[in-house]
Amino acid sequence: MQRMNPAEVAPQAYKAVMGLEKYVQTNVDHTVLELVKLRASMINGCAYCVDMHSRDALAGGESSRRLFAVATWREAPFFDERERAALALTDAVTRLGEHGVPDEVWDDAAKVWSEKELADLVVAIATINVWNRIGVTMRLEPPAQA
DSSP, X not given: OOOOOHHHHSHHHHHHHHHHHHHHHHHSOHHHHHHHHHHHHHHHTOHHHHHXXXXXXXXXXXXXXXXXXXXXXXTOTTOOHHHXXXXXXXXXXXXXXXXXXXHHHXXXXXXXXXXXXXXXXXXXXXXXXXXXXXXXXXXXXXXXXX
């Protein structure tokens, strides 16, 4: 059962996170952004976000085959070099440990993304992780009917 609606209880905080969301929506490639959101949400176990971002990606023209493969992106042949770098960075940032993001992951991303694109990608990954932590903590549930 949902614990609370953070948008109602802390509207200014919700608005601040929504500001980040609007920024990344206008500064990160839409296809990559949806893959990143879905991957981080899978790792974090946010059912609300997995549901929302998979539906958003489908509505945006993404194939169900690629979306299912996000769970096993390293083995799936459906992603290009930039998408793979973004997904690897998503994994590293989302599972951030005491040693941070490995140089190999960062270097691979820096080879295929410009400095500005990479900065925006990191902000996008951080933003979905904020949303995931809110969703999991508040026990947000996906709608029964979509």
